Amino acid sequence: MAYVPKITRARFVLGPFSAEDMTVIGTFMCDRIRRRIESGMNVDDNPSKALKPGYEKAKTRRGLNPIRDWTWRGRTLRSLSVKSANENRVVIGFSDPQTDMIAHVNNLRERAFGVSQEDRKSLREIVLSTLRRKRVVAFRKAA
16 A cells, blocks of 8 residues: 655645655655765765674565665665655655654754755755746736
8 A cells, every 4th residue: 555645735835845745855865866866975975884693684585785774675775765745845755653653763863864065956946847837827917
């Protein structure tokens, strides 16, 4: 069963984005953060700290990369998704309580879940492209 983000609606939209636009932006950022963590980079865009020798050996035996990439079963990063979205903000996080706890503990060891400088540049680009795509509707009196 796929996790479906909760989209709340306002009666009047005063901002330039709809809840659907914010969901697209949030999904883009989830994918961006997931790829960065899977490549073994932390939130400072630096390589992650080395694993403890025993865990590194265990990951190697399972055929996994011996880096801090939050991957053992694959469930943690798979559950990263948009949790809610409205016209003002989008919330991304882990949809399963168990994976949320695992991510929290991993993030305490070394901060990897967050928006890095490279992620911020990509976020800025998608926000600007969404703004450019939006058209302002003007009503004119027919002559």
